[in-house]
Amino acid sequence: MLRITDLFARVEEKEILKGLNLTVKPGEVHAIMGPNGAGKSTLGNVLSGREGYEVTGGSVDFNGKNLFDLEIEERAREGLFLAFQYPVEIPGVSNMEFLKASVDAKRKHHGQAELSAVEFMKMAREASKRVSLDQAFLKRGVNEGFSGGEKKRNEIMQMMLLEPSLCILDETDSGLDIDALQVVANGVNAMRSAERSFIVVTHYQRLLDYIVPDYVHVLANGRIVKTGGKELALELEEKGYAWLENEAV
Amino acid sequence: MSDFQHQAIRLTAQQQPLTWLESLRNKATDAWLAQPWPTRKTEHWKYTPMQGLQKTLLHVWGTAANQILDKALQDELIPVDATRLVFVNGVFDAKHSSRLPETVVRFSQADAEQQALIEKYLGNIVEGEHHLFATLNNAWVDDGVLIHVPRSQRLDKPVYIVNVVTAVAAVSNQRVLIVLDENSQAEIIEHYLSSADVQNGFANSLTEIHLGDNANLQHYRLNMEEEHAQHIGAVHVDLQRNARLRGFALALGSSLMRVDYQLNHRGQGAELDLQGIYLPRNQQVVDYHTNICHWVPHCTSNEVFRGIVSDSAQAIFNGRIYIHQDAQKTLAELSNKNMLTSNKAEVNTKPELEIYADDVKCAHGATISQLNTGARYYLQSRGLSRAEADVMLSFGFINELLEQIAQPAVHDYLQPRLAKLFGRDNSLNEVNVLAELADDKTIG
Numbered sequence: 001m002l003r004i005t006d007l008f009a010r011v012e013e014k015e016i017l018k019g020l021n022l023t024v025k026p027g028e029v030h031a032i033m034g035p036n037g038a039g040k041s042t043l044g045n046v047l048s049g050r051e052g053y054e055v056t057g058g059s060v061d062f063n064g065k066n067l068f069d070l071e072i073e074e075r076a077r078e079g080l081f082l083a084f085q086y087p088v089e090i091p092g093v094s095n096m097e098f099l100k101a102s103v104d105a106k107r108k109h110h111g112q113a114e115l116s117a118v119e120f121m122k123m124a125r126e127a128s129k130r131v132s133l134d135q136a137f138l139k140r141g142v143n144e145g146f147s148g149g150e151k152k153r154n155e156i157m158q159m160m161l162l163e164p165s166l167c168i169l170d171e172t173d174s175g176l177d178i179d180a181l182q183v184v185a186n187g188v189n190a191m192r193s194a195e196r197s198f199i200v201v202t203h204y205q206r207l208l209d210y211i212v213p214d215y216v217h218v219l220a221n222g223r224i225v226k227t228g229g230k231e232l233a234l235e236l237e238e239k240g241y242a243w244l245e246n247e248a249v
Numbered sequence: 250m251s252d253f254q255h256q257a258i259r260l261t262a263q264q265q266p267l268t269w270l271e272s273l274r275n276k277a278t279d280a281w282l283a284q285p286w287p288t289r290k291t292e293h294w295k296y297t298p299m300q301g302l303q304k305t306l307l308h309v310w311g312t313a314a315n316q317i318l319d320k321a322l323q324d325e326l327i328p329v330d331a332t333r334l335v336f337v338n339g340v341f342d343a344k345h346s347s348r349l350p351e352t353v354v355r356f357s358q359a360d361a362e363q364q365a366l367i368e369k370y371l372g373n374i375v376e377g378e379h380h381l382f383a384t385l386n387n388a389w390v391d392d393g394v395l396i397h398v399p400r401s402q403r404l405d406k407p408v409y410i411v412n413v414v415t416a417v418a419a420v421s422n423q424r425v426l427i428v429l430d431e432n433s434q435a436e437i438i439e440h441y442l443s444s445a446d447v448q449n450g451f452a453n454s455l456t457e458i459h460l461g462d463n464a465n466l467q468h469y470r471l472n473m474e475e476e477h478a479q480h481i482g483a484v485h486v487d488l489q490r491n492a493r494l495r496g497f498a499l500a501l502g503s504s505l506m507r508v509d510y511q512l513n514h515r516g517q518g519a520e521l522d523l524q525g526i527y528l529p530r531n532q533q534v535v536d537y538h539t540n541i542c543h544w545v546p547h548c549t550s551n552e553v554f555r556g557i558v559s560d561s562a563q564a565i566f567n568g569r570i571y572i573h574q575d576a577q578k579t580l581a582e583l584s585n586k587n588m589l590t591s592n593k594a595e596v597n598t599k600p601e602l603e604i605y606a607d608d609v610k611c612a613h614g615a616t617i618s619q620l621n622t623g624a625r626y627y628l629q630s631r632g633l634s635r636a637e638a639d640v641m642l643s644f645g646f647i648n649e650l651l652e653q654i655a656q657p658a659v660h661d662y663l664q665p666r667l668a669k670l671f672g673r674d675n676s677l678n679e680v681n682v683l684a685e686l687a688d689d690k691t692i693g
Contacts, residue, residue, distance in 0.1 A: 048630050049630075050626055051622065071629075071634075072629040073629045073630075073632050073633055073634050075630075076631055077632045084630075088621075088623050088624050090621075090624045090628075090642065090645055091645065092645030092646060092647070092648040092649035092652070093641050093644075093645035097641070098631070098641065101637065101641065102628075102631040102632045103632075105633055105637070141649070162631065162632070
């Protein structure tokens with residue numbers, strides 16, 4: 001699915017990722033934890049292709065392709081999905097039109113016909129129900145005036161509609177109350193399958209009570225410094241990151 | 250004095266004007282000839298390219314030309330349940346117009362009482378000395394439309410005035426007078442169109458609006474002429490106590506389009522909202538000058554104009570808010586945002602705030618920017634190409650204002666048409682229609 005080898009990346013001349021290695025197989029859920037500034041969000045941005053994130057070394061193989069040969073939208077159509085920590089508000093662009101255009105872009109890429117409006121509506125209504133988002137949100141501007149929780153649920157709804165093979169959740173739990181957290185986690189869990197993989201980036205162990213990972217990695221100073229099972233998250237919750245950061249230097 | 254000014258006056262000789270309007274015409278003719286022709290050094294005309302108009306030969310009134318709306322333009326009308334008046338090259342086209350209710354009358358058909366009302370207001374709301382072409386409109390005034398809603402009445406249907414220019418080198422003078430008495434209410438749509446083949450036509454339009462105490466007007470002014478049209482126009486409004494105006498302006502662009510809004514708060518508690526969109530392309534020019542004057546306390550103004558300027562087009566926006574020393578407790582906001590989609594496109598924007606009262610709340614701002622890169626990245630990260638994302642974002646930029654249009658027929662007419670300008674697929678609108686249906690549980 002995904003093989004990251006010795007990845008170096010920088011933002012505005014500052015080296016953030018310094019030789020990161022990570023392999024994700026189909027069906028696996030990997031949690032990436034770590035202190036602020038470790039490079040957690042950078043990883044998601046680099047993988048999705050955001051401008052301003054410069055890859056200076058290493059390689060990423062995504063389903064047999066060199067990820068860095070692909071444009072932002074090609075990565076998405078090939079099945080990479082990044083759920084944003086701070087989804088952007090786009091007033092004037094209807095959420096529904098945006099969602100249909102996204103789904104159709106992926107379908108065309110895979111040689112499928114665009115959906116009819118009716119087919120799409122059915123899908124969108126179903127997905128919005130699954131994340132407990134009122135259908136009125138489909139008609140609003142993209143994320144316009146949505147609360148933090150509504151934005152995150154909208155991200156998960158997009159994920160459901162796009163059916164990606166690799167989902168990267170960037171601090172999806174930040175700013176969520178327990179109810180919203182459960183809705184989001186249920187949405188993710190319902191999508192888990194033998195073919196679909198997840199990278200769950202989080203600062204807190206709490207989310208991992210709901211989305212139980214196969215592996216937990218600690219990212220510090222731009223590298224994975226420790227890997228373990230789900231119990232590692234509990235240990236981190238208890239001991240913090242300082243003892244590992246020292247190891248990373 | 251310019252050739253254009255002389256030619257313009259020579260044209261008046263070809264008219265057979267209503268005799269009771271003669272004194273207004275004569276006074277205006279003198280004023281028009283006395284005013285200097287605007288140049289680059291004339292403050293309010295600094296950026297407006299006038300050379301083209303100066304070269305225009307004003308030799309024929311539209312009356313000499315086609316006077317019936319042709320089929321192609323019929324399809325361009327807004328399908329709205331309204332009292333419709335169609336003017337073709339300045340001449341009333343009865344065939345394509347509605348039967349007029351008592352509240353709507355053409356100047357040429359006005360009875361004595363209506364004539365008295367027209368004489369009372371016509372040319373008095375407009376401040377001619379600051380508006381050269383309003384003066385010309387007075388000098389040329391002939392037939393026009395009076396909409397008078399008496400006290401505590403409400404127009405049961407919108408009034409829809411269509412002005413089209415179809416002839417080569419046709420000149421058309423368009424005049425509307427709206428008088429809303431105390432507590433009355435109306436909705437009025439002015440729609441300006443032209444045939445695709447019109448060359449060197451010139452339309453001069455002027456709308457004067459008197460809003461009595463507590464009167465309420467929704468006013469739309471849609472300039473949707475073709476590439477080669479030249480249009481100079483103005484809307485002058487007086488708002489009395491607690492009156493409310495909700496205005497919407499649209500300019501798609503033509504070789505020259507200049508519209509001035511002069512809005513006067515003359516009674517306390519009046520409120521106005523003015524929104525505008527301009528989308529010039531190719532070598533078109535769009536120029537909006539707005540001047541909101543707060544003469545009395547406790548009035549509110551909210552003005553938002555947005556433009557997207559493409560190719561080698563030019564947009565000019567000048568938004569002035571003037572607050573007199575007596576106008577305490579004024580709330581006024583002005584925002585003008587522009588997007589340039591080409592290196593050759595040009596915007597000159599100037600918000601002006603003149604405040605002489607000390608207890609007021611005012612804000613203004615003007616921006617010229619590119620598309621939001623964060624939003625573009627977000628759309629691309631969901632599989633849209635950069636080009637698709639840009640189209641969606643540009644349209645979204647103006648769709649924010651379209652979404653606020655109160656009259657559904659105007660909204661539903663404009664949205665797909667403007668979407669098409671952005672090269673967008675109309676099936677997306679179909680999605681929205683279905684969303685409405687879904688609410689009624691009719692599908693799925």
